[in-house]
Amino acid sequence: MARGRFISLEGGEGVGKSTQLRALAAALRARGHDVIETREPGGSAGAEAIRSLLLDGDAGRWTAGAEALLFAAARADHVAKTILPAVARGAWVLSDRFLDSSLAYQGGADGIGEAAIRQLHQVGSDGLMPDRTLLLALPAEEAAARAAARDRDGADRFGGRDAAYHARVAAAFAALAAGDPARFRIVDATGTADDVTARLLAALEGL
Numbered sequence: 001m002a003r004g005r006f007i008s009l010e011g012g013e014g015v016g017k018s019t020q021l022r023a024l025a026a027a028l029r030a031r032g033h034d035v036i037e038t039r040e041p042g043g044s045a046g047a048e049a050i051r052s053l054l055l056d057g058d059a060g061r062w063t064a065g066a067e068a069l070l071f072a073a074a075r076a077d078h079v080a081k082t083i084l085p086a087v088a089r090g091a092w093v094l095s096d097r098f099l100d101s102s103l104a105y106q107g108g109a110d111g112i113g114e115a116a117i118r119q120l121h122q123v124g125s126d127g128l129m130p131d132r133t134l135l136l137a138l139p140a141e142e143a144a145a146r147a148a149a150r151d152r153d154g155a156d157r158f159g160g161r162d163a164a165y166h167a168r169v170a171a172a173f174a175a176l177a178a179g180d181p182a183r184f185r186i187v188d189a190t191g192t193a194d195d196v197t198a199r200l201l202a203a204l205e206g207l
């Protein structure tokens with residue numbers, strides 16, 4: 001059995017990652033691939049337990065450093081229990097967020113630093129990187145409007161951040177993509193969901 005593929009979707013809140021992950025999975029299944037849909041934080045039993053620790057409770061529940069460690073620990077379990085076994089049996093793994101989210105949020109916006117986050121990823125996940133990372137790009141006001149419409153019933157611990165924080169995250173994602181053009185594809189997330197799915201499929205060319 002040929003090795004599968006590991007693809008991550010990245011971007012700030014509300015850009016359409018979850019919507020597109022489902023659509024992309026359906027399109028790849030229609031092409032005959034075995035597709036696993038997963039997400040971070042989460043994607044395995046242990047990582048989903050850590051997800052609850054990260055998303056529930058007061059905004060000030062954890063320090064930035066503790067948060068970085070929890071995301072890295074969740075990712076280590078997700079990699080070992082879900083991603084590596086699936087790729088080994090030939091599946092295409094699509095993950096809603098992966099390491100680049102920790103690099104952008106904890107490393108960049110929270111000030112932990114990129115080198116420290118990469119070190120944690122080396123310890124926890126042997127430095128595993130996606131074969132391709134699709135970065136969904138959407139103007140900040142549009143992403144905020146989409147997220148607000150979706151989260152009318154209340155947001156998680158991270159829902160109260162201001163526009164300046166989201167701008168730091170977006171700048172960090174853009175810098176990560178610029179620094180690794182072989183792995184990243186920046187995909188325009190404006191327009192209908194179908195428009196975006198077509199762009200994402202085109203961005204998988206070569207895999």
Ligand SMILES: Nc1ncnc2c1ncn2[C@@H]1O[C@H](COP(=O)(O)OP(=O)(O)O)[C@@H](O)[C@H]1O
Nearest residue numbers: 013014015016017018019146147150191192193
């Ligand atoms: N292309 C689109 N146009 C308009 N609304 C969209 C589009 N894609 C997703 N949405 C809606 O925007 C909200 C945020 O999308 P979601 O996929 O949850 O984003 P993310 O996972 O990046 O936070 C959801 O309510 C979703 O239905």
Ligand SMILES: Cc1cn([C@H]2C[C@H](O)[C@@H](COP(=O)(O)OP(=O)(O)O)O2)c(=O)[nH]c1=O
Nearest residue numbers: 012013014040041071097098101102105158
């Ligand atoms: C995976 C990951 C997520 N996060 C944050 C981003 C989100 O604010 C939060 C939850 O992610 P998620 O459920 O994907 O939120 P959304 O669908 O709104 O994009 O966790 C990090 O800060 N670091 C990480 O490594």
